[in-house]
Amino acid sequence: MRAMRAVIAMAVVCAGTVACGSNQPADAPAATATPAPAAAAAAEPKAEATSVSGKPLIPITLPEAERARLEANLKAAQDDLAKNPDSADALIWVGRRQGYLWQYQNAIATFGQGIEKFPNDARFYRHRGHRYITVRNFDGAVTDFEKAVTLIKGKKDEIEPDGAPNAAGVPRSTLQFNIWYHLALSYYLKGDYENAKRAWLECMKVSDNDDSITATSDWLWMTYMRLGDKAAAAKVLERITPKMDILENGSYHRRLLMYKGLEKPEALLDTANADDLTIATQGYGVGNYYFVTGDTAKAKEIFDRVLQGRQWAAFGYIAAEVDRAKMP
Numbered sequence: 001m002r003a004m005r006a007v008i009a010m011a012v013v014c015a016g017t018v019a020c021g022s023n024q025p026a027d028a029p030a031a032t033a034t035p036a037p038a039a040a041a042a043a044e045p046k047a048e049a050t051s052v053s054g055k056p057l058i059p060i061t062l063p064e065a066e067r068a069r070l071e072a073n074l075k076a077a078q079d080d081l082a083k084n085p086d087s088a089d090a091l092i093w094v095g096r097r098q099g100y101l102w103q104y105q106n107a108i109a110t111f112g113q114g115i116e117k118f119p120n121d122a123r124f125y126r127h128r129g130h131r132y133i134t135v136r137n138f139d140g141a142v143t144d145f146e147k148a149v150t151l152i153k154g155k156k157d158e159i160e161p162d163g164a165p166n167a168a169g170v171p172r173s174t175l176q177f178n179i180w181y182h183l184a185l186s187y188y189l190k191g192d193y194e195n196a197k198r199a200w201l202e203c204m205k206v207s208d209n210d211d212s213i214t215a216t217s218d219w220l221w222m223t224y225m226r227l228g229d230k231a232a233a234a235k236v237l238e239r240i241t242p243k244m245d246i247l248e249n250g251s252y253h254r255r256l257l258m259y260k261g262l263e264k265p266e267a268l269l270d271t272a273n274a275d276d277l278t279i280a281t282q283g284y285g286v287g288n289y290y291f292v293t294g295d296t297a298k299a300k301e302i303f304d305r306v307l308q309g310r311q312w313a314a315f316g317y318i319a320a321e322v323d324r325a326k327m328p
Contacts, residue, residue, distance in 0.1 A: 048104045049135035051312070052321045059102035060310045070101050088118045095127055096163050099134075102313065107131050122151035126179050133182065134313050136321075138190045145183035152176050157206055166247045172211040177203060184219065185315065189322050193226045210244040218252040218285065221259055225292040233259075251278075255285035265289055269302070276309030284316030291323065300327055 047056035062070070074097035081090040095110035111128035118124060129144035157176040166172065173181075184199030200220040207213045217236050224233035240256045257263040269286045271279060287302035306320040 052325045057312050122148040141186040148179045176206045196223045211249045214249045214252045251281045271305050276311040280311045280314040280317040284320045
């Protein structure tokens with residue numbers, strides 16, 4: 001689902017750009033001359049988050065064409081908001097477009113403005129909570145998503161527009177799905193597996209297509225395994241088959257097939273040739289599989305490989321960071 005694409009998808013397009021120029025000193029002055037001021041330094045990259053281990057996380061630099069496209073989209077969203085200052089939709093899209101450019105602190109501030117202006121609109125808590133996960137503020141994410149849960153209670157679900165549409169152009173997730181999904185993920189990252197299980201089970205109630213079912217099933221399986229409930233984990237896999245209607249979550253689908261014994265772990269992860277995003281996405285699932293099945297050394301090796309990459313906004317990267325920090 002997009003939620004995962006985000007662990008997957010949003011991480012593909014949601015990369016940021018920060019000028020990374022080096023300082024260029026002025027020409028050396030003559031011995032008797034007054035020293036000339038240093039040439040203006042290019043702006044230093046600004047950290048948008050701090051890793052679980054305390055490392056500053058700098059946005060990656062996008063290819064020029066991609067950066068220009070995303071900046072144009074943000075400018076259009078900002079123009080739309082200027083014309084419609086009382087539009088919740090317009091404000092949400094500014095925050096989402098900021099996030100796609102790895103401007104996570106700006107996005108959090110934008111959604112915060114939305115919460116002040118539209119305190120009963122669950123979408124602002126949903127989106128700010130998502131970006132709290134990105135910047136490793138898991139407590140803030142839980143608070144926002146739990147608030148969103150109270151606001152959607154008794155209400156009809158709605159399709160959530162895609163910021164990064166799938167190839168078929170068919171939205172596969174809903175507002176309520178994304179609230180429960182990200183709430184469960186927040187608890188999982190906190191190591192609160194009982195509350196994660198509760199939220200995944202609620203998420204499954206609003207998982208109405210194979211993409212959402214596979215995304216929820218994957219994390220629910222991992223949660224049950226962390227709780228030591230292998231019978232419940234096996235039950236999750238009963239509805240998973242090789243032939244499912246998957247438009248977005250092929251990585252989760254393959255991981256579930258791996259859990260069933262229909263795929264080999266080594267077939268899911270080519271660390272020599274895969275890109276950083278694929279390694280972050282598949283790497284966490286494979287590393288976690290080794291971890292919960294008792295091969296801690298192999299899990300460490302794969303988590304370390306994930307953390308060598310640049311895609312630190314991917315959910316798989318964040319989860320690998322959390323788990324690796326707990327290992328000696």
